Amino acid sequence: MISYLWHYLSSNYFRFWLKWVFRQLTGKCELQRICEGTRDGATRTHRIENSLEHSKCKTLQSAINLNEDEVDKYVADIVKEKKIIVEKDKRFKMNLRICLLQISGYKKLYLDAEDLRKQSYDSENNLHEQQLLELWELLMPHEKLLTRITKQWGDIGFQGDDPKTDFRGMGMLGLTNLLYFSRHYTEEARQLLSHSNHPRIGYSYAIVGINLTEMAYSLLKSGALKSHFYNTVPEFPRMKSFHQFYCYLVYEFDKFWFKEEPESIMQFNQYREKFHDQIKHHLSDPNVALTL
Template identity: 45%
Template sequence: TDLSVFRALSQFLVFVYCSLLWRGLKFILRKVTGRCELQRICYNNKHGARRSLKIGTTPNISDSLLRSALSVDSDRVEKTIDDIMALKKINPDTNPQLGVSLGASLLQIVGYRALLMQVEKLRREAYDCENQEHEEMLLKLWKELRPDTPLSGRISKQWCEIGFQGSDPKTDFRGMGLLGLHNLLYFAEHDKATALQMLSDSLQPKHNELNAAEWEQKSLDKAIGYSFAIVGINMTELTYSLLLSGALKTHLYNVAPELPGLTHFQQTFCHLMQEFQRFWVEEDPSDIMEFNRVRAKFQRRIVRQLQDPDAALCPHFSASDLRLVNL
């Protein structure tokens, strides 16, 4: 017990010492540079993740200030900037660029929070076959992926042709709710050629099931052999988990000049779908039973990429007309 008390006291003293040391260092830096921490962050880091990640974790951006701007209302963001400038005793007339830079980063920070709430709402909304809008989205997905094949009925084994597990796709949406359907439909509509090619590839047989003549005739490097829609729902879960953990901040802050929105999230999903297919082919699994292993390895690769503050998973994704700007 005495040893535990001693350790706790030692840890507390170290914490106090480090806090005082850090405060002292910041005081010296302000005196030497004539700039506070926020000014140094804004002036020494380019717009994007390098700047916004640091601003989001600085004690000067309190939770109360961020909550006041959570509605992503420009007037509230301006009010938040005025409050911060007043708190840090910064003259906005002599530091006009600071307000612009700080405003852009604040929009990214609160925009990320708003996006998370929007995505979570879609994920929690269950597919309802009595909801006409839900049904229309599902039928539209079929038409986008099978434009030349009429659907025999709402309940049909044909759904397996685009990668669902059974006759009624609604059962496959349970984990990700409407979010999975939204993502699949976005991919099919906004990057249709790629989605159709991926669907076609996913239906190819394993190369070890073909003889040499058949293999040459198919002109395939490697077979894909997975369920397109199910993988789409799985990649939806991966994209969602990256957003929820905050790992996706680097990418979104680097590709969204101001507000990360649902479109950015869906474009990221589309990119991960394509990258997972390439990764699956590289791994060359013996069968679909290896899916969880390959998926876990793929996720580790993406997480490592996102640890780079300059990471941008899909800065030039074909469905995107957004470009980075320097602020």
């Protein structure tokens, strides 16, 4: 405990004086030096985020937990706090603004995804029912459902006669992801559904889709998706950004599954983890951008 405390105090003390020395030498604060010396994207935003988190200034610390409409105010407050002469550094405010939008937007995106995940599928909710029926119509345009509760749901990869039971783990986030892919990539979704019905190495399309929602959600929650979003979303990431990443996972998993040629669906967990490891490896690259 004593050694840890000493390390903490000494490292922070050293950091303070190092920043002070560089300020005297360059005439610029750490945020300015990062914005000026680091290219756009994840590398810059990560460094800005780290600088704000370790700052002793409350104005800077609170800048990573703001609403979208507060960004300009915080940029102005930081300029004032750090005594930055913007006429001599004209791009600073714009670059800082982008970083703050990305940092705070990621946090908001996780909260939005969490709200959807916690929202249980309710068969008494007309909107929920409409979304589920739309999913069927998009994937199976030439076949009508005979009844709401039917074995037909197995044709698109649900486990039972009523799909609502399959949404227990991921709630409405699972259905929203499946529906987004089917709406925006309809032909691809139908193609993947056809692949999933392969007689030897097929898989349960909807169940696997919900499983990939859990993967995307866990990566978002852990912060593993930061570099991807910081590189691909220039400002405030929204749920569309999460859905787009999900679409990438679904499409890539299908290719991965058939390339690996597992002996049976019983090996799903083993291959899921292998796929998960591949995605995490891609995401560890600061220049990552996983898009369709």
